[in-house]
Amino acid sequence: MFQLIDGKSIAAQIKEEVKEEAERLKQAGIQVCLAVVQVGNDPASSVYVRNKKKACEYVGIRSASFELPEDTAEDELLELVRRLNEDDSVNGILVQLPLPEHISEDKVIQTISPDKDVDGFHPESVGRLCIGEKGFLSCTPAGIIELLRRSGVEIQGKECVVVGRSNIVGKPMALLLLKENGTVTIAHSRTADLKEITQRADILIVAIGRPRFITADYVKEGATVIDVGIHRNEDGHLCGDVDFDNVKEKTAFITPVPGGVGPMTIAMLMKNCIAAAK
Numbered sequence: 001m002f003q004l005i006d007g008k009s010i011a012a013q014i015k016e017e018v019k020e021e022a023e024r025l026k027q028a029g030i031q032v033c034l035a036v037v038q039v040g041n042d043p044a045s046s047v048y049v050r051n052k053k054k055a056c057e058y059v060g061i062r063s064a065s066f067e068l069p070e071d072t073a074e075d076e077l078l079e080l081v082r083r084l085n086e087d088d089s090v091n092g093i094l095v096q097l098p099l100p101e102h103i104s105e106d107k108v109i110q111t112i113s114p115d116k117d118v119d120g121f122h123p124e125s126v127g128r129l130c131i132g133e134k135g136f137l138s139c140t141p142a143g144i145i146e147l148l149r150r151s152g153v154e155i156q157g158k159e160c161v162v163v164g165r166s167n168i169v170g171k172p173m174a175l176l177l178l179k180e181n182g183t184v185t186i187a188h189s190r191t192a193d194l195k196e197i198t199q200r201a202d203i204l205i206v207a208i209g210r211p212r213f214i215t216a217d218y219v220k221e222g223a224t225v226i227d228v229g230i231h232r233n234e235d236g237h238l239c240g241d242v243d244f245d246n247v248k249e250k251t252a253f254i255t256p257v258p259g260g261v262g263p264m265t266i267a268m269l270m271k272n273c274i275a276a277a278k
């Protein structure tokens with residue numbers, strides 16, 4: 001019998017905690033504020049940005065919205081970020097990715113003040129995580145640690161396998177599991193015998209970006225499986241990187257798509273905004 005990890009309800013719980021914190025800060029005269037910057041109107045980005053602003057409103061964080069046209073010059077965006085860095089009424093800065101081709105994402109990320117880097121993407125935040133210093137954590141991997149913790153899944157001493165090596169998910173995920181005393185392997189699309197590696201995992205985190213790629217033969221009996229992927233399949237339904245129906249009976253804990261990792265990303269962003277204000 002497997003247990004479903006209900007990301008929607010855990011995220012809701014975190015948002016309630018954030019709401020209380022935001023209220024406490026308000027009583028102390030601090031209105032938490034997140035600047036949300038979107039360049040162009042990529043439909044997926046617009047959905048994410050809308051959901052982030054909605055979450056802000058719900059928890060009592062002010063969101064300052066900056067919607068710039070697709071042809072915005074890189075310098076203009078950098079100037080806006082610098083202005084927001086200087087603005088004491090702004091606690092966190094989020095520039096929604098991806099950016100149009102003519103703008104360097106690295107340059108933009110590096111221009112955000114590490115003190116307002118609520119996405120945890122700045123090299124200083126990543127470096128801090130790497131050497132075990134306190135700093136902003138990338139929201140999706142931080143959310144996954146929270147899912148495991150609140151579901152009672154122990155990480156210490158466990159074989160953890162992360163499939164995927166992106167800067168936003170795979171790499172910080174591996175570092176966070178390591179910080180929790182897991183034994184960590186990072187696998188990826190070029191790993192020679194992926195199945196052999198994933199079959200060792202007590203905790204398997206999948207962020208490979210391929211729909212229903214992980215089937216039962218990749219999974220050890222009794223493993224915890226966390227699915228970071230999100231895709232729309234042939235019949236218009238959402239699915240993850242894990243073939244949920246094929247895998248679930250083999251697991252002890254598994255996240256669904258939707259309603260698993262997804263809602264946690266925004267909840268952790270809200271938490272980072274509170275930390276930024278403090």
Ligand code: GUN
Pocket residue numbers: 094095096097098119139265
């Ligand atoms: N694009 C997709 N996910 C994210 C995220 O977590 N933060 C930002 N800024 N852009 C994204």
